[in-house]
Amino acid sequence: EQPLVGDIERGEKISGVCGMxxxxxxxxxxxxxxxLAGQKEQYLVLQLKAFRDGERVNMAMTxxxxxxxxxxxxxxxxxxxxLDPRP
Amino acid sequence: EQPLVGDIERGEKISGVCGMxxxxxxxxxxxxxxxLAGQKEQYLVLQLKAFRDGERVNMAMTxxxxxxxxxxxxxxxxxxxxLDPRP
Incomplete structure (x- = not known):
């Protein structure tokens, strides 16, 4: 299964709630x-999936x-x- | 319980295995x-304790x-x- 290609612009548009x-x-x-700025892309994908699928648990993130x-x-x-990790 | 004060020099000394x-x-x-460079200190403490105590599971980290x-x-x-997140 080929990993999906991320759309940065769309990511920015839907990141409002994350920014809080x-x-x-x-x-x-x-x-x-x-x-999260400058973090490893694949690591972020794995963590979001882990939170979504319950493999990793955090009240807010789940x-x-x-x-x-x-x-x-x-x-x-x-x-x-x-994103620049040191803006 | 007062959080422990971290000793940066000692942290560097024992970080060899983490660096791999x-x-x-x-x-x-x-x-x-x-x-990990420039990540939030308290977040790092919480994650290391979560890995140590089994609240968060990852083969290598545990x-x-x-x-x-x-x-x-x-x-x-x-x-x-x-550490500088953008060396």
Whole structure:
């Protein structure tokens, strides 16, 4: 199964809710929430799928991830991976 | 319970094994392993404890984390959090 290609622009468009915890630029302003900017794209895909499928559990993330399609996950991961980790 | 203060120098000393997957400078060279450089310190502490205590499961991480003391976790987290995420 070929991995989906992430659409960065679409990822940005649907990242609004993520920004509330992970920061508008992917740098979280909450000490226990991770920065996502510049993170490894495939790692982000794996974590979003793990939250969606219950393999990894976190109250906030599980409810958000369960609404995501595979394409949403690919787009969000592509978007955050290309953000500057040190804006 | 006051959180332990992390010792960055000691964190660097004991980070050798972590570097094999997460990169010598905390930037992973394996697409499915996360970058740690510049990540939120408290988030790193929570994840290492989750791996150690089995709340979060990953074959590689579980075996490493189970060897770590609370101070090791504090020191490693302090070390990686202060690394430049864009060396």
């Amino acid at each position: 915890c992970h920061g508008d630029n992917g740098i979280s302003n909450v000490p226990i929430y991770p920065n 409810s958000h991830a369960q609404k995501l399609s595979d394409q949403d996950i690919a787009d969000l991961s592509a978007y955050y991976a290309q | 997957c997460h990169g010598d400078n905390g930037i992973s060279n394996v697409p499915i392993y996360p970058n 075996s490493h984390a189970q060897k770590l003391s609370d101070q090791d976790i504090a020191d490693l987290s302090a070390y990686y959090a202060q």
